[in-house]
Amino acid sequence: MSTPLSNKPHTEFLDTLARDTWTYLRSDRTTKNHLPYSWWSPTLSGGDYANPAEIGLYALSWLAAYDLGRSWSPSWDETNAEITAILDQLRVWQTGAQTSQPHGPNAYQNSVFYQWYWISWNPPVVGAHVGDNHLAPSVDNAWLAAALMTIREYAAAHNHTTLVQKAEAILADMDFRLWYHPDSHRFSWGDVENPQGGTLADYYSNENRIINVVARALGHLSAEEFRQSLDALEGPSGNYSGVTVEKMAWDGSYFTYAAPALFIREVDTSYGRNTLIPATQAQIAYAQNQSYAAWGLSDCYDVGDGGYVQQGAPPVPAGVVPETRPGLVTPHAAGLALITPLATEAITNLQALSATFPCLYTQDYGFRDAVMARSGDASYGRCSDRYSALAQEWLFLGLVNHETGFIWRYFYRHPGVLQAHIEMYGGAHVYLPLILRNRGP
Incomplete structure (x- = not known):
């Protein structure tokens, strides 16, 4: 009889979690045309669309899985073929070379990408609903660019x-000044066929x-513009139960603090x-x-x-319900x-989740997206019917960064990234592990 997941030593637990999460990410059932379902469910239909963030992190997950060098890792030939197919799809959308454009151009002004693509179409195309799909989102394009740079x-x-x-070809045609407002030094989130539209990014600890x-x-920004763009972001301090958070996020959602730190060594x-x-x-x-359990x-x-749904924890600004x-x-x-010094607490929490809620974890695909952990709730112990591409990618890449520093190791090879880090943190020391091996053929 195999050891229950929650009883495994931390190293073995993390490797099992990485393996099972990777099984989801590479599954034919949860992907189509080399792109990830935004969500997949064994009981619900739909979810066969993807946004630029999910696509970029999916490509990066292939590289991370290969670099881990586990028995379950993909070969270089598989990894190279998959990433090449993803980059080729992005490029034909971006340049307009894909003749199939039933809902209009598949990219905004041959530069940046729209919110949602229907990945089960052959070939995949931008979605038909103008309000959702012809919006060019700044933050999702930024996640894609960060993945491509890595x-x-x-x-x-x-x-x-x-x-x-x-x-390089895709990155060279992406223009982040499309969203930049020189007067306020802030980036907008974007609106339908108008990157300058939508609300302006405001809080430093939001994912923006x-x-x-x-x-x-x-x-795309000068050093002075970069400084001004950071200074323009608000960072109100807050306290919860004796813990002071110097720069609160607007709603306390944890990913807004931690997801950028997958790339920025913060x-x-x-x-x-x-x-x-x-x-x-x-x-x-x-x-x-x-x-909560x-x-x-x-x-x-x-x-x-x-x-x-939006979920967060305090501290949050006055009047905000987290x-x-x-x-x-x-x-x-x-x-x-896992990328923080509280990794041990994170591992213990993941083990508790898998042990306490049988519906939450399967060997086939790892963790479902969420579970009700408040014992007084009528839905206590009930899980989401969905697996989420973004959540699986964050979890998998967090595991890999915890073990090897994979993303930081390569993202910071880009001279522009290193310069931005120095400007951002006043010359703070950046620890960059050496690349000691070449696993490629």
Whole structure:
């Protein structure tokens, strides 16, 4: 009889979790045309669409899985073929070379990408609903660009010239000044056929700070514009249960603090010490004070067939209610917390989730998106019917960064990234592990 997941030593547990999460990410059932379902369910239909963030992190997950070098890892030939297919699809959308455009151009002005693509079409195309699909989202394009920059630097380090050229071509035509407002020094989130539309990014600890870094690293902002863009972001301080978070996120959703840190090496900076780590501690304290069976409050799908909801933990600004569904917990939050010094607490939490809620974890695909962890709720112990691509990618990449620093190792090979980091944190020391091996052919 195999050892229960929750009883395995931490190293063995993480390897099992990585293997099972990767099984989901590479499954034919959860992907189509080399692209990930935004969500997949064994009982619900739909989910066969993807946005730029999900696509970029999916391509990066292939590279991360290969680099781990496990018995279950894909071969280089498989990895190269998959990433090449993804980059080729992005490029034909971007350039307009794909003749199939039933809902109009598949990219905005041959530069950046729209919100949603129908991946089960052959070939995949931008969605038909103008309000949802013809919006060019700044933050999702920033996640895509960060993933492409990491892929490009990995390929350059290991002499995969064709991958370098393909990633470079896409990045060269992406223009982040489309969303930049020189008067306020802020980026907009984007609107339908109008990147300058939509609301302006406001809080430093919302996920939008990845845009500032990517725009500077790619040379779209000058050093002075970059400084002004960071200064323009608000960072109100908050306190919960004796824990002070120096720069609060608007709604306390954990991914907004931690997901950018998958790329930006923030843990050893003032932001990490005074915001990211305390925000993790506040998450844990809040769940304990509420008597939840586990912690992990971050945007996710509700239980059963419920839709996507905002979830966060205090501290939050006055008047903001952090939880839409009190007690709805998602494993990806603890997965992201693996990159912090509270990794042991994160592992223990993930083990508790798998042990306490039988519906939440399967050997086939790892964690479902969420579970109700508040014992007084009528849905206590009920899980989401969905698996989420974004959550699985965050969890998997958090695992890999925890073990090897994979993303940081290659993202920071980009000279623009290193320069942006120095400008962002006043010359703070950046620890960059050496690349000691070449696993490519």
